[in-house]
Each structure stands twice: as structure tokens, then as C-alpha cells.
Amino acid sequence: MTDQATQQTLIQEALQVKPSIDPHVEIDTRVEFLCQQMIETGQNALVLGISGGVDSTVAGRLAQLAVEKARDKGINARFYAMRLPYGEQKDEADAQQALNFIAPDELLTVNVKPASDSLLASLEEEGTTFSDDAQRDFVLGNIKARQRMVAQYAVAGAKSGLVVGTDQAAEALMGFFTKYGDGACDLAPLTGLTKSQVRDIGAALNAPSALVEKQPTADLESLNPQLADEVALGVTYVDIDAFLSGQQVSEKAYETITSTYQRTEHKRQLPKAP
Numbered sequence: 012m013t014d015q016a017t018q019q020t021l022i023q024e025a026l027q028v029k030p031s032i033d034p035h036v037e038i039d040t041r042v043e044f045l046c047q048q049m050i051e052t053g054q055n056a057l058v059l060g061i062s063g064g065v066d067s068t069v070a071g072r073l074a075q076l077a078v079e080k081a082r083d084k085g086i087n088a089r090f091y092a093m094r095l096p097y098g099e100q101k102d103e104a105d106a107q108q109a110l111n112f113i114a115p116d117e118l119l120t121v122n123v124k125p126a127s128d129s130l131l132a133s134l135e136e137e138g139t140t141f142s143d144d145a146q147r148d149f150v151l152g153n154i155k156a157r158q159r160m161v162a163q164y165a166v167a168g169a170k171s172g173l174v175v176g177t178d179q180a181a182e183a184l185m186g187f188f189t190k191y192g193d194g195a196c197d198l199a200p201l202t203g204l205t206k207s208q209v210r211d212i213g214a215a216l217n218a219p220s221a222l223v224e225k226q227p228t229a230d231l232e233s234l235n236p237q238l239a240d241e242v243a244l245g246v247t248y249v250d251i252d253a254f255l256s257g258q259q260v261s262e263k264a265y266e267t268i269t270s271t272y273q274r275t276e277h278k279r280q281l282p283k284a285p
Contacts, residue, residue: 026180028255032204045175049077056078057074067109071115078090091170093118093121095123098124127154130154153189155192157191174195175198177199184271187240245267247264250264
């Protein structure tokens with residue numbers, strides 16, 4: 012086995028990736044997982060922010076199916092979908108289409124702009140400075156992501172619920188999430204799935220094709236709204252999925268992926284201790 016193949020295999024195992032899946036089997040397994048976690052923890056709600064992308068669309072539908080399954084077992088379970096825009100979201104129509112598909116029990120909308128802007132303003136008033144506008148915008152983006160998670164945990168606390176995350180193997184590989192922001196959750200039902208596998212599950216769930224095939228964007232940058240993930244990452248999801256599936260990728264893609272994986276290792280670990 013070549014060094015590249017060995018490294019890919021080690022990462023594939025660490026991220027629990029299966030080269031191929033049966034989407035319908037995965038739906039059943041992951042719905043059952045969510046349902047059982049509510050039963051085992053004594054919680055009776057699931058909470059998830061819906062952005063309009065394929066990951067939250069799929070995770071949201073799995074969550075709704077899980078609470079319905081729990082209700083069949085006699086548990087008064089509810090799914091709370093949350094819209095968490097920063098002011099006005101440019102692809103709000105996609106988020107609404109996702110909600111129509113998911114059909115959540117409850118919908119809560121919280122605008123994170125006032126809290127996010129207020130926190131950044133307080134930091135600057137106390138002397139926090141940035142090297143340039145791009146760094147300031149990057150920090151604000153992470154504040155947005157963490158404010159969204161604050162809101163989700165507040166609802167989970169009020170409703171005796173668990174927060175569902177949308178992290179999948181492609182994002183985990185690249186560390187493409189905000190630590191203690193969208194990377195924070197109680198349950199991660201998309202763990203181990205490549206981006207294409209999430210799309211396959213979305214199609215099997217009969218999610219709208221426009222959402223299943225939508226170009227992914229974290230949409231945290233105010234200076235560059237709707238920036239495509241692949242532009243931010245410097246590598247395509249096709250290459251990322253190929254890497255995770257054990258296929259050979261170009262040397263440039265391999266080096267970009269492995270260096271990013273190493274650099275973001277701290278995001279995938281619990282806090283270090285002496």
C-alpha cells in the first residue's frame with residue numbers, strides 16, 4: 012500500500028467512512044439512532060438549525076422522522092427546527108423550501124445579528140483590534156456560528172431536548188466548521204458520510220433536487236456572502252469524497268487535504284489537559 016493510500020485508510024477509519032452505502036439502510040439506522048438517544052437520555056425533543064443547505068435539510072428530515080418514531084413508542088417527542096439568519100439571508104427561499112420538505116413540528120426564528128454585532132462592538136470598545144477588515148469579518152463569522160448554537164442550546168434547555176448537528180465526514184476531514192459553533196452538538200447523525208452520500212440520502216428521502224444538488228456555502232462572510240465552500244477550502248468536494256473513499260487524487264488535492272486535516276486536528280478533539 013502506498014503512503015498516500017495508507018494515510019487515506021487511516022483517516023477513513025478515524026472518520027468512520029464507508030466507501031459505499033445503501034441510502035435507505037442509512038436512513039433507518041440514523042433515524043433509529045436519534046430516536047434511541049432521546050429514549051436513553053430521557054429527553055423528548057430534538058433541536059436543529061435549518062440553513063437551506065443539503066446537510067441541514069437531510070439532518071432535519073431525519074430528526075422529524077425520529078420524533079415521529081418516538082411518538083409511535085408512546086413518547087411525547089417534538090422536533091424544533093430553527094431559522095437563525097444574520098439579518099436577511101440571501102438564500103432564504105432555499106431555507107423555506109427545506110422547511111416545507113422537513114415539515115417540522117415546531118419552527119422558531121431567531122435573528123442572530125443583534126447579538127453578534129453587539130458582542131463584536133463590545134470587544135472593539137474594550138480595545139480588541141484586527142489586522143484588517145478580512146480578519147475582522149472572519150472573527151464575526153465565527154461569532155455568528157456560536158450565537159446560533161447558543162440559541163439552539165437555549166431552546167434545547169427550555170424544551171428538554173438534544174441539539175442535532177450537521178457535521179459529516181467531508182467537513183470533519185477539512186475542519187470546516189466553527190469550534191463550539193456549528194461543530195457543537197449532542198447528536199451528529201451524519202457522521203461518517205461523504206458529501207455525495209449525504210446527497211444520496213437526501214434523494215432517497217425525496218428532498219427537493221435543487222437543495223440536494225445546491226452548491227454548499229457556510230455563508231459566514233459578510234464581506235463575501237454566499238462564498239462557495241470549495242472556494243474557501245481550495246479543493247472540490249469531488250476530490251474530498253474521492254480521498255475519503257480511498258480513490259487516488261491529484262498530488263495538489265492530496266497535499267491540500269492532508270495539510271488541512273493536520274492543521275485542524277484540534278477541532279476534532281476534546282480540550283487538551285496536562
